[in-house]
Each structure stands twice: as structure tokens, then as C-alpha cells.
Amino acid sequence: DAKTTQPNSMESNEEEPVHLPCNHSTISGTDYIHWYRQLPSQGPEYVIHGLTSNVNNRMASLAIAEDRKSSTLILHRATLRDAAVYYCILRYAGNMLTFGGGTRLMVKP
Amino acid sequence: GAGVSQSPSNKVTEKGKDVELRCDPISGHTALYWYRQRLGQGLEFLIYFQGNSAPDKSGLPSDRFSAERTGESVSTLTIQRTQQEDSAVYLCASSPRGQLASTDTQYFGPGTRLTVL
Numbered sequence: 001d002a003k004t005t006q007p008n009s010m011e012s013n014e015e016e017p018v019h020l021p022c023n024h025s026t027i028s029g030t031d032y033i034h035w036y037r038q039l040p041s042q043g044p045e046y047v048i049h050g051l052t053s054n055v056n057n058r059m060a061s062l063a064i065a066e067d068r069k070s071s072t073l074i075l076h077r078a079t080l081r082d083a084a085v086y087y088c089i090l091r092y093a094g095n096m097l098t099f100g101g102g103t104r105l106m107v108k109p
Numbered sequence: 110g111a112g113v114s115q116s117p118s119n120k121v122t123e124k125g126k127d128v129e130l131r132c133d134p135i136s137g138h139t140a141l142y143w144y145r146q147r148l149g150q151g152l153e154f155l156i157y158f159q160g161n162s163a164p165d166k167s168g169l170p171s172d173r174f175s176a177e178r179t180g181e182s183v184s185t186l187t188i189q190r191t192q193q194e195d196s197a198v199y200l201c202a203s204s205p206r207g208q209l210a211s212t213d214t215q216y217f218g219p220g221t222r223l224t225v226l
Contacts, residue, residue, distance in 0.1 A: 032211045043113075043200050043217030044152070093211045099152040
């Protein structure tokens, strides 16, 4: 299975943008890039997904490198509520969501 | 609309006892998943139900673990003869289309925190 690599933790100041990186150098052409996050004491929640083009939704933006070997989740203005563990996951038809260690985002007031 | 619900939210049991955990998925979702999350760790896949197909049990850690699902509704995860290493949060998720759809999104419940004394 294609694997993702994320930093263990990142810090941000409140109301500043946050760029969460993810490397997936062995990604294949049919893999979608999914992001989930897990707030403290809650189940994970879906954030965004994409294939090749950059994607925007109400929660975040996803920037995908041209060679698709890396991607970046962008939170445009971090709030204290965005403090969570963020998971970058590759999916293709037939595989399971595999949650690695993720990036623990800490947001300072 | 209602999300995925799980009960109980917390369960404390003694080693050797059996426990049943319940998951109510989002109505209309064909796929249902169970995961385990030990303290400070990532999610471990346990079992996957897709419609009326045979479940994918490849993640179940031992034969003490079993799960059932009736049609596309409620699922129960049963752990027999619980051990202390079974202590974890057990998370259930459902999704509209399941594993075969690369863009399918999973919706998670709040989890059941199981403590085995």
C-alpha cells in the first residue's frame, strides 16, 4: 500500500494560516488523497479529498503537487477549535482507510 | 440529520467478562466499519461490513472478537473474555458506498471507551 509521511507535530498561532504537509512519494495514478482530523476525545471527521487538482471547501484547501508526490492541507485562519490530529491518507477503490500517526496541530492563542 | 451513534459511551468491566458495543450508522449507508484506538495511538481497523456481502474480518485481533450487522442497520461488536489489553476506544464509522469507491467518506461515531480492570 502507498504510504504517507507527516510531521509528528506542528504549532500555529490563532488566526494565522497553517500549512500541513504530507509526502506520498509512492502514490499511484488512481490514489485519492484524503484528509481527516480528530479533535480531542472525538472520532475522526472528514476534512477534504482530491486527486490531481487543488480543492477548496468550507473547512480547508488542499494543494496537490504537480507530480502528486506531496500535498498540503491549508487552514486559512487557524482557530483554537482546529487543534487536532490531522491524518493524510491515500485511498483507491478496494483499500481501507489506514490511519497513520498524523500531525498533532497545536494552536496558540 | 442524525450522525453515527454508539453506546455505551463508557464501559468499565472486569477481566474475563464479555462486553457488547453497539453502533447505529447513518440511515442509508451501506458500509460500516469498526476501529480500535489505544491511548495516544492511531486507529486500527477491525472489521468492515458492505451491504449483504460477507464481512471483511481481517483486522480482528483474536477469535475473542466478533461483530454482527443486521442488513444495513445496527451493528454490535462483541469481545469475549476481555483482557486488559482490550482497553481502548472502539470507534464505528459508516459510509454511503463503501470500500470500492475511492471518494467515499466515512462518518465516525463518538466511540465507546472500554476499560478492562
